Amino acid sequence: MTMSTPTQPLSVTVSFVSLLCRDIVAQAEFYHRLLGFGYLTELESEHFRALQSDGPILGFSGPGAFDLLNIPHRDLGMTGTTFWTFGVEDEATVDAAVSTAESLGARVVKAPFRTYYGAWQAVLADPEENLFRFSCQ
Template identity: 45%
Template sequence: MVALAYTNIFTADIDRLAEFYSALFGFTEIVESRSPIFRGFTTGSASLGFSGPGAFDLLGLTPQEGPGDRVMQTFNVENKDEVDAYSTKAVELGASIVKEPFETYYGWYQSVLRDPDGNCFRVNYPGAPA
């Protein structure tokens, strides 16, 4: 089985965005991976990284131009009350609500937000295990 190890968000200000997600969810920084162009955090089964503009050259990538959502992070929580609480806290830390917490057609309870950079993310309770 393949497992997701890292998901990274490119940002012009890695310190600001790393602090936002760390303050919101209480993630622990992987200090050994810190560099002028990267911050990484443990989040459970996968890690979350923040890559600065210098990472494009390092990875042989070109920044994408133009509007549109290309990636969305989903953070699972343990119950509906946590969806509400984390959504409120996210706004207090500088996020904006795209869609208030709601029940999905597939039985999840989630909110859709934008972080301070405008990246879309969800706070999600996938329901009780079957």
């Protein structure tokens, strides 16, 4: 399979990254308490919650999103195939973030370690088993 290149380069930014979850309120609160990102109440609905990061908005979509967006239903209790990585400034912050995440209900999948490319990171699962990492170079 060959990949084609657009004739005109697209000018895009990543505006939202969204997580499909069973309980949008609990999941948004978990990440709010863990990361300190503020709520975007103007985007709230029965189907969606959002947090403002210094980059893309972190979105939390409930099970109704399957039908609203016409996407295939899946078991929201299974570990996903994508994950978020949150960059922090140093190794001590990775270690502290892991402790905070655990106290909020996260599960450590892989304790802080040195990657093959020299980063210090840890892999965790949130209360709904979505994977995420804390990492620093």
